[in-house]
Amino acid sequence: MLRAILAPFRRFARDTQGNMVIELLLMLPFFLWAILGIITYFYGFHMKTINLKGAYTVSDLLSREMEGPVTPAYIEGLDNVFNYITNTADDLGRLRVTLVTCTQNCGVNDTGRVLEIDWSYGTGGLNPMTTDDLNTTFEPNIPIMPSNERAILVETQLLYRPPVTSIWFGVETMQMDSFVVTRPRFVPKLEWSGG
Numbered sequence: 163m164l165r166a167i168l169a170p171f172r173r174f175a176r177d178t179q180g181n182m183v184i185e186l187l188l189m190l191p192f193f194l195w196a197i198l199g200i201i202t203y204f205y206g207f208h209m210k211t212i213n214l215k216g217a218y219t220v221s222d223l224l225s226r227e228m229e230g231p232v233t234p235a236y237i238e239g240l241d242n243v244f245n246y247i248t249n250t251a252d253d254l255g256r257l258r259v260t261l262v263t264c265t266q267n268c269g270v271n272d273t274g275r276v277l278e279i280d281w282s283y284g285t286g287g288l289n290p291m292t293t294d295d296l297n298t299t300f301e302p303n304i305p306i307m308p309s310n311e312r313a314i315l316v317e318t319q320l321l322y323r324p325p326v327t328s329i330w331f332g333v334e335t336m337q338m339d340s341f342v343v344t345r346p347r348f349v350p351k352l353e354w355s356g357g
Contacts (some may be wrong), residue, residue, distance in 0.1 A: 177312055198326045201256075202333055209248075209322050210338050213255075215249040217318040218341035220257060224314050224352065225344045231355035234283055241285040248320060256286030260315040261352050262296065268309040279302060280312065281354035286320065312351050316342045 177190045182302065205324075220240050224232070228280045237259055259282070266276035277297060282290035284327055307313060324333045 164178060170255065171314065185217060199331045201217070202324045202326045202331050205325055206333060209320060211250075212248045213305045213318055213320040213338045214340045214342075216217050216244045216255070216320075217257075217342045218246050219247055220259075220318070221316040221342040221344040224259060224316065225347045227346070228351060229322050231353035232281075233265065234355040235355075235356075237283045238285055244318060250320060253286070254323075256284065256288050256323040258282065258284035258288045258291060258315075258317045260291045260317075261312055261354070262315055263312050264307050264309060266309075268311070269321045270306050275306075280351070283354075283356075286319075286347060288317075291315070291317075300341070303341060307345075312346060314346060314352065316344070321331075 194342060220243065223240060224236050225241070234301045237257075240259070241252075241257055243256070244257055245252055248255050261280040261282070263273060263280055267274050267277050277293075279293055279296055284290055304313060304315070320338045320340075321335065322338050324331070
């Protein structure tokens with residue numbers, strides 16, 4: 163009687179048909195999680211790279227500017243170029259352009275370098291840079307330059323929204339920042355008109 167009860171279980175234990183389906187069902191959630199995680203992280207690094215490329219493009223456009231003063235409309239147009247390059251909506255990307263001059267202690271071995279802002283303009287609600295921000299936050303990232311030399315600082319910010327919810331992969335909506343410093347190429351100073 164015990165044999166009759168255990169016989170179907172023994173047959174089931176010896177049967178090898180359909181094992182791959184069971185293994186697939188056990189591993190499928192892990193494979194899907196891994197693939198979605200790879201897509202999420204790849205897309206994040208892709209957006210960071212595109213943000214940096216957009217910042218370099220805007221910086222290069224400004225460094226080649228030779229005609230007329232730079233205006234708020236021109237910077238807003240550069241913001242449109244940045245959003246086009248990064249393929250983002252207007253509310254996800256913004257930039258700030260600042261023209262900086264080194265006025266004192268500009269040598270390689272000098273300490274206490276003094277940088278001054280000629281002008282600054284931000285798009286998308288980004289406030290113009292202040293002198294305090296420049297000398298405390300950004301000064302270490304600005305290369306050594308001769309006295310009274312000017313540099314164009316381009317900051318870009320891009321809001322990254324991961325394609326998959328953050329609970330699964332530890333990636334949340336975040337702001338990606340880029341910071342590029344460029345010398346004006348053909349003129350000593352970019353003139354500003356407009357506030």
